[in-house]
Amino acid sequence: MEILKNKIKEYGVLISDQVLKVDSFLNHQLDPELIVDIGREFAAIFSQDEVTKILTVEASGIAVALTTAMELKVPCVFAKKNKPSTLQGNVYSSVVYSFTKNETVTISVAGNYIEPTDRVLIIDDFLAMGSASRGLVDIVKQADAALVGVGVVIEKGFQQGGQELRSAGVRVEPLVTIKSLSEGIIEFE
Amino acid sequence: MEILKNKIKEYGVLISDQVLKVDSFLNHQLDPELIVDIGREFAAIFSQDEVTKILTVEASGIAVALTTAMELKVPCVFAKKNKPSTLQGNVYSSVVYSFTKNETVTISVAGNYIEPTDRVLIIDDFLAMGSASRGLVDIVKQADAALVGVGVVIEKGFQQGGQELRSAGVRVEPLVTIKSLSEGIIEFE
Numbered sequence: 299m300e301i302l303k304n305k306i307k308e309y310g311v312l313i314s315d316q317v318l319k320v321d322s323f324l325n326h327q328l329d330p331e332l333i334v335d336i337g338r339e340f341a342a343i344f345s346q347d348e349v350t351k352i353l354t355v356e357a358s359g360i361a362v363a364l365t366t367a368m369e370l371k372v373p374c375v376f377a378k379k380n381k382p383s384t385l386q387g388n389v390y391s392s393v394v395y396s397f398t399k400n401e402t403v404t405i406s407v408a409g410n411y412i413e414p415t416d417r418v419l420i421i422d423d424f425l426a427m428g429s430a431s432r433g434l435v436d437i438v439k440q441a442d443a444a445l446v447g448v449g450v451v452i453e454k455g456f457q458q459g460g461q462e463l464r465s466a467g468v469r470v471e472p473l474v475t476i477k478s479l480s481e482g483i484i485e486f487e
Numbered sequence: 488m489e490i491l492k493n494k495i496k497e498y499g500v501l502i503s504d505q506v507l508k509v510d511s512f513l514n515h516q517l518d519p520e521l522i523v524d525i526g527r528e529f530a531a532i533f534s535q536d537e538v539t540k541i542l543t544v545e546a547s548g549i550a551v552a553l554t555t556a557m558e559l560k561v562p563c564v565f566a567k568k569n570k571p572s573t574l575q576g577n578v579y580s581s582v583v584y585s586f587t588k589n590e591t592v593t594i595s596v597a598g599n600y601i602e603p604t605d606r607v608l609i610i611d612d613f614l615a616m617g618s619a620s621r622g623l624v625d626i627v628k629q630a631d632a633a634l635v636g637v638g639v640v641i642e643k644g645f646q647q648g649g650q651e652l653r654s655a656g657v658r659v660e661p662l663v664t665i666k667s668l669s670e671g672i673i674e675f676e
Contacts, residue, residue, distance in 0.1 A: 319573045326574070327564045330557040356546030364550050368519040375516045376546065383587050384508045385515070398572050411516045423631045470513065 311344040315480045325358035337365025340449045343430045343471050347446045363421040377405040390440040392433035412441035425450035428459020488662040504669045512653045514547035517670035526554025532660050536635045538608045552610040566594040579629040601630035614639035617648020
């Protein structure tokens with residue numbers, strides 16, 4: 299996705315050779331036009347897959363999951379962190395570790411929002427070590443629903459999350475893949 | 488907003504005489520069509536106010552803030568909870584208490600995403616005790632930006648958040664106001 303690569307080149311900030319900050323347009327400040335384009339791109343990639351539900355996890359995944367859901371005209375569910383008091387009854391949960399926040403959280407989805415008849419597309423902003431994606435895949439399995447695939451805006455190809463998911467038979471579709479962040483250079487695949 | 492009232496009547500679940508659960512369409516599962524309509528409604532209400540930025544707080548505010556931003560064609564910023572490692576440098580922060588989660592969190596916005604020249608519209612899903620909104624108003628003040636107002640999808644009129652903000656001179660625009668949740672009945676104003 300050329301427009302996204304250009305945004306990353308222009309506005310991405312390298313924090314280290316592991317961490318790319320894109321919070322001026324993707325996960326702190328949102329560029330609505332780009333977020334809509336990203337949703338259209340995911341919808342095009344998965345247009346033949348009869349998706350019935352989009353699944354993401356709060357918070358940074360919500361924007362791109364929503365625009366994908368708008369385009370595919372299906373509901374979007376976001377897993378909650380630190381289960382709120384309003385989440386009761388049958389709940390699917392999984393434990394996820396965030397490297398950027400250095401914390402372990404339990405993510406949860408109310409049982410009635412993913413059903414065995416659902417064909418679920420997981421959408422997220424980043425795929426690095428893959429902990430969040432694995433947690434969401436786990437939730438889809440608990441719900442006995444069909445997993446269509448995982449769409450991520452940016453995959454860090456030099457970290458193992460994507461590789462592990464693909465080895466487990468999951469279809470992973472990044473809009474851009476970063477090969478390396480070494481020596482202060484953002485190198486795309 | 489009639490379509491929203493109907494959704495609440497049809498799908499809202501009363502947890503107690505204080506708590507209304509609308510997570511089948513607004514803050515756990517999202518109905519994309521409704522979320523777009525909500526954004527259009529906010530955009531119409533504030534169309535004359537030369538808004539330059541939408542501000543919300545993760546996670547439930549992001550969807551409606553984004554669709555408002557799409558309509559007004561301005562960027563959307565969401566305050567982060569529990570400051571991630573990628574948020575560095577000049578940061579505006581405020582302490583917020585969540586009654587549904589029973590926790591105190593610090594919400595933060597990177598200093599470069601709200602500037603003194605900005606005209607900021609705060610958007611959120613719920614206004615009850617008003618802690619989140621007050622935190623966001625506080626951040627707008629720290630940034631020396633102009634506060635256009637606060638748009639909320641659902642105001643609980645029987646709790647004091649809205650009243651307190653209005654007394655402080657803040658323009659508050661709810662799409663629907665709930666007068667009471669007593670005796671198992673959702674009563675609108």
